[in-house]
Amino acid sequence: MQPICCLRCRCEIQSGDKSVAVYMFAQTVGVRPRQKSSANRICFCPQCAVSLAMGLPPDGALNMAAWGMIRELVSAEPSLNEAAWESLRGVVGLLPAGVEDDRSNRLRRAG
Numbered sequence: 001m002q003p004i005c006c007l008r009c010r011c012e013i014q015s016g017d018k019s020v021a022v023y024m025f026a027q028t029v030g031v032r033p034r035q036k037s038s039a040n041r042i043c044f045c046p047q048c049a050v051s052l053a054m055g056l057p058p059d060g061a062l063n064m065a066a067w068g069m070i071r072e073l074v075s076a077e078p079s080l081n082e083a084a085w086e087s088l089r090g091v092v093g094l095l096p097a098g099v100e101d102d103r104s105n106r107l108r109r110a111g
């Protein structure tokens, strides 16, 4: 099976991971025989989905339509936000310890 990548940041999304999938296909209307394109699945990791949803509206009608759907999902309940938050916490945990020390030193000096 091909690994799924986030369209925006290209990070790999494991099956069962929280993510947002946008399904897309096109078909002709009023034309016989009806033509149907192959279906496409576009995935976003939680961070990108949340960041897109909270960001400014994109350019282009198709992007606007997808943006509206992603906003609907992200605003419906907090689990995507939580997943994005958790992975952000993971990144912060990987930062060198010095970063945190510098900050507390600065706070101490400021106080």
Ligand SMILES: [Zn+2]
Pocket: 006, 007, 008, 009, 010, 011, 044, 045, 046, 047, 048, 049
């Ligand atoms: Zn992403």
